[in-house]
Each structure stands twice: as structure tokens, then as C-alpha cells.
Amino acid sequence: MPLHVLDSLSAIAPHEWDALVPANQPFLRHAFLSTLEDSASLGPSSGWQAEHLLHIEDGRLLAALPSYRKWHSYGEYVFDHAWADACARAGIEYYPKLLTAVPFSPVSGPRLLAARAEDGLELLGSLPGYLEIEGLSSAHINFTDAFTDAALVGQEGWLQRIGCQYHWQNRGYRDFQDFLDALSSRKRKQMRKEREQVAGQGIDFEWLEGHQLDEAQWDFVYACYANTYAIRRQAPYLTRAFFSLLAERMPEAIRVVLAKQGSRPVAMAFSLVGGDSFYGRYWGCLAEFDRLHFETCFYQGMDYAIAHGLQRFDAGAQGEHKLIRGFEPVITRSWHYLRHSGLKAAVEDFLAREQEGVLAYAEEAKTALPYRQC
Known part of the structure; x- marks a missing residue:
């Protein structure tokens, strides 16, 4: 042929x-x-x-x-x-x-x-x-x-x-507390403590779909994404143009959560949705905050999946630290x-x-x- x-x-x-x-x-x-x-x-x-x-x-x-x-x-x-x-x-x-x-x-x-x-x-x-x-x-x-x-x-x-990767399954949880109730007492306390540590630093979260971000916000998203490579002295795979073009072509699939301290964004996680799945892709921050990575990349995504009836959360490759947060092999x-x-x-x-x-x-x-x- x-x-x-x-x-x-x-x-x-x-x-x-x-x-x-x-x-x-x-x-x-x-x-x-x-x-x-x-x-x-x-x-x-x-x-x-x-x-x-x-x-x-x-x-x-x-x-x-x-x-x-x-x-x-x-x-x-x-x-x-x-x-x-x-x-x-x-x-x-x-x-x-x-x-x-x-x-x-x-x-x-x-x-x-x-x-x-x-x-x-x-x-x-x-x-x-x-x-x-x-x-x-x-x-x-x-x-x-x-x-x-x-x-x-x-x-x-x-x-x-x-x-082997690690994916989280939404087993019909009513809310995040319902998920926590499925955990052992020690792990439940650990997750609550992590979330409280982030909230105690005055950090709130805002979810946006692709069509809701302006170019200044995409600049911030890219700066965070690129910084995850810069700290390892590597060049990022994606260009700045990728994010704006994708927002034009398939905005309905894009989800971005911004972590804000007051009115100032300090971190972000970029994800896609498709069918019953939530795909965590890119993360980055421009300042160091205790436990912010776990909250922005994992707990916020779980919250979103539960609220929107998504069954599976694929948070990307590697990361044994996902296991103790409920992501299964x-x-x-x-x-x-x-x-x-x-x-x-x-x-x-x-x-x-x-x-x-x-x-x-x-x-x-x-x-x-x-x-x-x-």
C-alpha cells in the first residue's frame, strides 16, 4: 500500500x-x-x-x-x-x-x-x-x-x-470531603493540613476556560510554565505562541487555575478536558509557597473533577508522591x-x-x- x-x-x-x-x-x-x-x-x-x-x-x-x-x-x-x-x-x-x-x-x-x-x-x-x-x-x-x-x-x-503512571478515579464523590472520608484517618489529616497551610498563606484560586484568559494572563501562564524548565537549566518545549493559538482553536477544552495571593497571581496549572477525563498538563510558580504545588496541581484538579462529574484525573507521568494523595498505579x-x-x-x-x-x-x-x- x-x-x-x-x-x-x-x-x-x-x-x-x-x-x-x-x-x-x-x-x-x-x-x-x-x-x-x-x-x-x-x-x-x-x-x-x-x-x-x-x-x-x-x-x-x-x-x-x-x-x-x-x-x-x-x-x-x-x-x-x-x-x-x-x-x-x-x-x-x-x-x-x-x-x-x-x-x-x-x-x-x-x-x-x-x-x-x-x-x-x-x-x-x-x-x-x-x-x-x-x-x-x-x-x-x-x-x-x-x-x-x-x-x-x-x-x-x-x-x-x-x-506505570498514577491516575485518580472519581468514585462518585459528592465533594472533596466525601473523598477525604474514604481515606485512612492519618492520610485524611495530612491532606487537610496541606490545604490549610496553603489557605493560611492567603492564597485563593480562580478557574478559567480558554476563552476567558486575555493575553496578559497567557503571558503569566507561559512565564510560570517556562520557569519550571529554567530552574532545571533547560529550555521549555513549548513556545509562547502555542498557548494563544490553542486558546483560539480549542478554547472549550482548556482549563487554567490561577493561584492568587490577594490580587496577585503567583502560580498556575494548565489542563485539558475531554469526555469524562481531566488532564493535568503544565504547572509553574513565580514564588515559593509551602505546599502550593500539591494544592494547585492535585487538590484543585480533584475538586474540579468532582464538581463537574469527571471520572478520571490524569496528572501526567512519574511522581510517586501522587500515590499518597490517592492517585492509583x-x-x-x-x-x-x-x-x-x-x-x-x-x-x-x-x-x-x-x-x-x-x-x-x-x-x-x-x-x-x-x-x-x-
Whole structure:
């Protein structure tokens, strides 16, 4: 099957692309992915070059893989740096590679976009030949959903990798106190104390949707976001233009909470909503306040999810400190196709051992959860 390749989503109409995207998945929408490109958050100089693979027949888009040619492994959250280092020592070219993922967002969801399963499978079957023709070492599909997993499990040469994140589940709580009542006494007191410490510093919170922020407020949001990278002496992935463009294109999905001391904003958390899920994405502050991170990033999001009937709160990758605040371990999956047979054999062996460790860790992590034992 001949593949069609797009180096910019602007080359395809939003309604055509979005027809393949589930309505509850904001990160795959044309508006989100094209904003990354049009804001110069992606591009050759960033090491991310859009290379979306399409199955088109009789002028109709039947399936797609939102993909990027990569010259490094940053911003992916499925870490293969060790594989690249091993290749460098062995004289094997690991870059460029092909990545199917949402840039800078470790959010599980659809990766193989197709109205019919057979169209998606046909697109997947063309990938190995495409890698060879293009001289790409490998293909990686990160944070997949059940549909993509089912399609890949039967494809020759693909290796599955699992990881662990922490998500909070809204079990029909009436309010935050109802959630606290589900916790052990010690953990309940700890959370109350953390929230009281923030309130005692004179900090209040204001929730805004995308259309409610003006450019001065977006300046503040970006300054906070960029500061989280600056303190680690890193450059931020996203540009300032990303936030304003996204607010124009999909304001209904954006939620920003501003932490204010009096009338002065001091911190923010930027999130997206889709379907029954709340996705915490970016956080930052311009001054240090005790426990403000936990309140702004976690407790405020829980409050919002409960008030608006959202069932799941995905607060991003990593962070064992989420466990004691009620975020439960969740297994994530990614898939990897490596052309070099020696590398494939070594990685396959590594993944088998890693999977055993990850599953054991996820089970053990449940013991750190704060919920009362029935």
C-alpha cells in the first residue's frame, strides 16, 4: 500500500482528520497537533519533524498515524536513551527514528486512527517497508489505547513495553470531603493540613476556560510554565505562541487555575478536558509557597473533577508522591519496531525483565495508597 506523508497538518482539512479521532480525545485533534506545528514548538531545529503517515484511497482519508521523525529522544516519556547509547557504542545508527505519539504529553489514547480496523492494519503493515526506504532505524508508538494494542499484538516484529503512571478515579464523590472520608484517618489529616497551610498563606484560586484568559494572563501562564524548565537549566518545549493559538482553536477544552495571593497571581496549572477525563498538563510558580504545588496541581484538579462529574484525573507521568494523595498505579503500553536484528534481540530480552519489575512495582505501589481498608 502506498503511504501518503504529510510534513504539516495544515495540508489536510481539520474535519477530515478529526473524523478519525474520538470526540473525547483532545490531544489528537487537528487543532492541538497543528498548534504544536504552527507555533514552532516543533520543527527541524527542535529535533521533531512532522511526518504523519496516511492511508488514502479514492481521495478519502481512511487511516492515519500522527508521527514525527526524531533526531533525539527528549519529550517522549518512554525512555530509550540507553538503547541509543548502546547503538552509539556498537557503531549502529539509531537516529533518525520514527515516533508515533503526542509530543511532550505522556497521555494514553488512540495512535492508530482508523474508521475501520482493516484500514488501520493495512497502514501498520506498510511501516516496516517505509522505515527501510527512508533509512529510519526504528518505529515507536507510545502510550497506546486498547484498539492500537490489539492491532499491534498480531504484527510481526513489534515489541511491547509497559510503564506505570498514577491516575485518580472519581468514585462518585459528592465533594472533596466525601473523598477525604474514604481515606485512612492519618492520610485524611495530612491532606487537610496541606490545604490549610496553603489557605493560611492567603492564597485563593480562580478557574478559567480558554476563552476567558486575555493575553496578559497567557503571558503569566507561559512565564510560570517556562520557569519550571529554567530552574532545571533547560529550555521549555513549548513556545509562547502555542498557548494563544490553542486558546483560539480549542478554547472549550482548556482549563487554567490561577493561584492568587490577594490580587496577585503567583502560580498556575494548565489542563485539558475531554469526555469524562481531566488532564493535568503544565504547572509553574513565580514564588515559593509551602505546599502550593500539591494544592494547585492535585487538590484543585480533584475538586474540579468532582464538581463537574469527571471520572478520571490524569496528572501526567512519574511522581510517586501522587500515590499518597490517592492517585492509583495504572499500566501504560508502548510498541517498538527495531530494524537491526541484534538490537531487537537485546531489547526484547531487556523488556521481558523490565516488564516483570514494572508489574511487581505497580502491585507494591498500591500499598502506599491512602484509602481505608474495608
